[in-house]
Amino acid sequence: MPRVCGNCKYVTDDLFANDCPLCLRPMAMSSRVGSMGGTAAPPRGWFTRRTLLVVALVLLVGLPAAGAATVAVAPTLFLEPAGDADSLGSIRTGMTVRDACTALDIEAPPRAFSGTITWGRSGRILRVRFNTGKVVNIEEGHLPFTVTVTKVQPEVPGRQR
Ligand SMILES: [Zn+2]
DSSP states (O other): EEEETTOOOESSSOOTTTTTTTOOOOOEEGGGGHHHOOHHHHHHHHOOOOOOOHHHIIIIIIIIHHHHHHHHHHHTTTTEETTTTTTTSSSBTTHHHHHHHHTTTOOOTTTTOEEEEEEEEEEEEEEEEEEETTTEEEEEEEEEEEEEEEEEEEEETTTTO
């Protein structure tokens, strides 16, 4: 049975704490806690810690997950034209689809591939457009979170975007 200070409502589980450490007055047994209305605070503290934990989890897991989903669905939101090469110089216009895929460490589509490959690793995202097996356009973007995206989209003849 915990003990409670009748003066400052300090509560302790120490049965042998006869005097309140805060105001040095004799402490009573806890049967009087309810009548003093001192029971609301501890659950509230627990809920606050739990809420903080949930918020931290949402920030750590939810935000990158939502970001990765956004990248997968609408990569154009993050991409800007990169010119003749990406920022690392590993993807250049005129490259073959095979060499480009080797540089990106992904499986290459057929040799005469036309279409786009959207590739994201860590905080970097690339969208490379191919025409009959050669790189013709490079777009690059940087994200504030980690993504892993590999999306190969063949271009349907006569239905160009
Ligand atoms: Zn006290």
